[in-house]
Amino acid sequence: MEATGVIGQHFIVDAYDCNASVIDCADEVKSLILESLRELRLEILMAYFHTFSPQGVTGTIVISSSHFSIHTWPEYRYTALDLYTCSHQDVWNVLQRFLRKIGARRVFMHEIPRGHKSRIFSGNESIREPGKPLHVTNKERGNESDMKVLKELINGKHNILYRGFSGFQDILLVEGKDLRLYLNDELQFSSLDERYYHEALVFPAMELAKARKRILILGGGDGLALREILKYTDVAHVDLVDIDPVMIRLAKDEPALAAINAGSLWDSRVKVHIMDAMEYLKKTMEGYDVIIVDFPDPADPTTSLLYTKELFIGAGRHLNAGGVVSCQSNSPRDTPRVYWSIAKTLNTAGFKTKAYYTVVPSFGVWGFHLASRENIMKIIPDISVPHRAIDSNLEKLFHLPPSLQPPKTGLISNCIKALKLHVIYQKEINQF
Template sequence: MGKQHDEPHKMREQDTYGDDWDRAGLKELLAGGHDRLYKGKSKFQDIQVISARDIRLYLNEQLQFSSLDERIYHEAFVHVPFALGKATQSVLVLGGGDGLALREILKYSSVKEVDLVDIDGKVVELAKQVPVLAELNEQAFFDKRVTAHIEDAKLFIEKNKKVYDVMIIDFPDPTNELLASLYAKELFEKFYSCLSDDGILVCQSNALDATPTVFWSIGLTLEQAGFHTKQYHTIIPSFGDWGFQMAAKSEITLQFQTINAPYRTLPKELSTLFAFTPVYEKHKENAIVNSESDLRLHDIFRQENV
């Protein structure tokens, strides 16, 4: 239901407008070419009628993406680390079998090879063969620079001998003990060995508004594994205020270059993504180190999702 105001004449106009979630969703709807059936004003308010259809992927009945706003997530995931201006030729994607992060990575001509590792070959197959999905990921899996590995990420990392300039960690949320082990200190230490000395790792880190302690715990665990970290977030209407951990072997300086790829959802000043309100900051004190001998991230996830 829309927001209603019984006494609009007593309110400032900006008080009656939508919040950041509403604005982000509306902006992406209009940018995505959906039909605006009406735009106008009454004596009380601005009115728009929009017809929108989306593509959604569900795994185990959990929404993975909506085509209405997935670009907000994937552009933040990929273009923010690339905008640091590091030389990037090799990229590793863990998860991301839908090919949407891959789509953004392949926009960079400097990238010479991408290894994508996903445990579920069926998801990758659908991303290649279902026409609407292949159109959405812009036929990413057919790019000659891409090698898809259908296997467990832990096993891939165990035997991997390469080093990568960028690592994109797109694991599922830590809803159970097995998934929590993907965010363990021991695995993060192996990631450290796979990253080039000047490389950047980015890990999806859950919704700040729903699971803030999980978010900060992933960052603290990366630090305990030897990384320097920076945190950022962006509003994705389908999911909330979503967080990312950026990690590197040395201190990260947030000096961004012009993004050398097409995008449409990122703010003009990327540094604004790295600002957090005190409401979010206070949860840092509750962060834990998630390790194989003391897996607790899934318990915290459940507690915060009550």
């Protein structure tokens, strides 16, 4: 429903490839913002800026019509901006000039009309703006079980190591008897059993690939899949692509998380790319022997885009002969149509696939797909590196019982023009 009139403009901006020296200087950043606000003739009430050690700037300026806040990561050349104003002026043109001054070469902007012309969401719609959505609606957040546990963790006497919004997702890293990571209120891992997931995700592809010299990880910013990959001594180079600089910073610098991932992001063989996976796959580069797809569940349009035919085709362009892709694919028990639709999408992208699963105590039955342009070997080699959770005999993972076989109806091939995987996910995850 709508009424006439707009009582506010809200801009959320993610700026990439900025001038690192500019965004690492609090005085310069403050001066540029004040210059922009004066250009808009907005009344400035208060300004506070802080410089972090060894680098980074955070700042907030209170204006009579609301606020302008900024946070910078010079080491990643990334800046997050938030401007809300009740002014009716052309704010975006002034913001663009500010972004040019800090050297931003790539920008995702979300403009949210506030007030009477704001859309009112019923709970089954998702916010879709140019670039990346700001958030997902409550219905698209963590499942009911995760939400109950999360509520107890927050209200109980547990050590919250990090809690905040990165510009891409809500992040909560909490330490109790275990270490848990939540993204958008949905559990990503518990340190008690995450190895069941990460060993199953990584080892089949690594053992089946013709070579293991060059590896690509899409997602996996927590460094846990990377930890397993680096156990192979013939790995010469790993590119890890994750869009969230806050997640990468936590994985590298938060002692509790770095201890679990064995400091994998500091390994000299690893190069981290803070960027969108689809954009990375458009680049020209040397091919990969193994590609690990470790994205969050397709719970909303943004994450659904990570499981499209277009993305899988992009990955296939960079896969060497004899190369293997491993893709986390949700639960074949709880979300069977999501699980098998991911396989169908991989097939339409030109891959031959092989389904498998394991049991992760925190999640139950969890599924994966191997994908290759060639036929995948019928006999899966045993694990050849140290491991702790799953059995050395990987063959056991590939024997799906009758209850996990594909549904006869309701499967789709997910693509950008017909983005439906998140719709199926929400129907299946909320039926329990």
